[in-house]
Every structure is written in structure tokens, then in C-alpha cells.
Amino acid sequence: MDDPNAVLAAFDDQIRRGPGPHTDNAVRAETLGGWRGVSWSRLTPADADQKIAEQIRRFGGRPWEWKHYSHDQPSDLPERLIAHGFTPQEGEALLVAEVADLDLHVRPPEGVRLRPVENDQDVAAFVKIHDEVFGGDYSELGRLLLDSLTNRPDTVAAVLATAGATPISAARAEFHEGTEFASLWGGGTLPAWRGRGVFRSLVAYRAALAKARGYRYLQVDAMPASRPILLRLGFVELATTTPFTYG
Numbered sequence: 001m002d003d004p005n006a007v008l009a010a011f012d013d014q015i016r017r018g019p020g021p022h023t024d025n026a027v028r029a030e031t032l033g034g035w036r037g038v039s040w041s042r043l044t045p046a047d048a049d050q051k052i053a054e055q056i057r058r059f060g061g062r063p064w065e066w067k068h069y070s071h072d073q074p075s076d077l078p079e080r081l082i083a084h085g086f087t088p089q090e091g092e093a094l095l096v097a098e099v100a101d102l103d104l105h106v107r108p109p110e111g112v113r114l115r116p117v118e119n120d121q122d123v124a125a126f127v128k129i130h131d132e133v134f135g136g137d138y139s140e141l142g143r144l145l146l147d148s149l150t151n152r153p154d155t156v157a158a159v160l161a162t163a164g165a166t167p168i169s170a171a172r173a174e175f176h177e178g179t180e181f182a183s184l185w186g187g188g189t190l191p192a193w194r195g196r197g198v199f200r201s202l203v204a205y206r207a208a209l210a211k212a213r214g215y216r217y218l219q220v221d222a223m224p225a226s227r228p229i230l231l232r233l234g235f236v237e238l239a240t241t242t243p244f245t246y247g
Contacts, residue, residue: 001236007096008071008238011219014179016040016069026055037065037243045074052084056246063247069094070240078242086244092221095235096181099211099218102234106204108161109196112168114205117158120146126158129170133188145172157209161189161198168193173206175213182210183219187226199229 001007017027017040027040036059043051055066066081074080078088108114117126127142148156154175161169169189175182184206189198210218221241222230231237 001096001098001101004096004236004238007217007236008094010180011094011096011217011238012040012069015176015181015183015219018176018179026051028055028058035065036062037067039067041066041072041077043072043074043077045076048074048077048080049084052080056084059246061247063245066244066246068242068244078244081244084246086246089243089245090223091240091242092223093227093237094239094241095220095222095227095230096238097207097218097230097233097235099182099207099216102204102207102218104204104208104211106197106201108198108201109193111163112193112196112198112201113162114159114201115162117145117149117160117170117172122158122160123149125160125167126170126172129160129167129188129190130186133169133190154213157206158186159202159205161193161202163193169198169202171202171206173209175210175215180216181219182206182213182215182217199226200233203230203233 026038028038038055041051066086068078068081082088117123123142123146126145127138130138130141145156145158149158155177156172156174158170158172160167169187171184171186173182173184184203187199187202207218218235220226220230220235
């Protein structure tokens, strides 16, 4: 990656600021998975508290999230969010790679097959893997994924890794139309299959899909466990991001 700062600026403009509806200084976004919150802001020390309060009123009583990035201004925005009643969650690394720099031919380990998620049964297996690996109830994600695969197939793809007939890992990619970016989500693998290269093969599989659809960049919000793997694969850390939850 020749100019990480330029790529970060493109990510801010195309992905963070791009979705609507817009307000004068912040963006409200609804994305796959039912996420609700502020994905981008351009605040100053003079107006930050006012704008935070406006967003709290805008979202009402339902839970939502302010997604803060380490380069966001003002520099004390995290402290201001906490003062307004937000709770910081575990931080993640914003990683981006140029698709052209990635190895797209990483094979899964012996005995494992990768196949696309295509129907109700596949989506049910996808949800079950997420429930087991990440904890919680991902049924809503499954409903949204199936709707997108059916009605907006150009915007999303999902993949299962199976050992024999048993699903062992699942992941998805989102394709942000009108931008240079695709993003990777999931990739959770059952404990018995970790450390064997399943995750790397899922990255390569989705990177190949992004290349075929003409996307230049792949973006990941990486947790600590996946960050070193992705850095070794050629991703570059551009920032850190922390979800601040409200309600």
C-alpha cells in the first residue's frame, strides 16, 4: 500500500461518511446485521457536546452505537461520549489491504471444503456457527443475510467451511456499491479446527470474490485474535476503532 493516509481518507469518505441519512456533522447508518448508530462525525471542541446530545435525541430509547475511530476529532471525544452516558466496548483494529496484494489461492486444510451460502439451509448453518463461536443469537443476522442474498445479491456473499457434512466455520463479505471497498465479517471457526488455516482460506475466498466484482480494497475491523493473522496476509493497520454503546 503506497499511501495509507490516502486510503484512510478514502475509507472515511466512501464508507464511513457515505451511507445516510446525513445530518450536518454526523452520519446515521443502518447496515447488515441490524446495526444502528453513528459511523462518522466531524466535530469541534465547541460543538461536540451539542451534537452528541442531538444524536441521543435522534435515536430515541432504542440501543445504538457511536463508532469512534482513533483519528476522530476532537481528541477528547471518547471522554465526552462517556460523560453523555456511553459505554466503551472492546476496541478493534481497522485493517485494509489492496486486493492486488493478497494471495487469492490459499487452499483450505485437507478434508475441508469451502462453499457459498445459497439457501435457507445454508443460512441456518451460518447462524449456528456464529451462535456457537461468538455467543448470542444471530438469527436476525441470518434473516437479513437471506434477504440480501435473495433480493440484493450484488451487495453480499457468504461462505461456509465444512469438514465432511459438518459446518466448522462461516464468514461473509459486504460489497459497498459505488465505492472501492469490500468488507469482511465473521470468520469464526469451531475451536477444534482453529490454527489449521481455515481462516486464511476464507479470507482468500472472499478476496477473490471482491476482485471478480472489481473492488480495490478489503477492509476488516479485526479483533485481537485475527489481527496478527491478517497483518501477515498483507493487511495494513490504519487506525483503531472502539464502539461506544448507548441504551
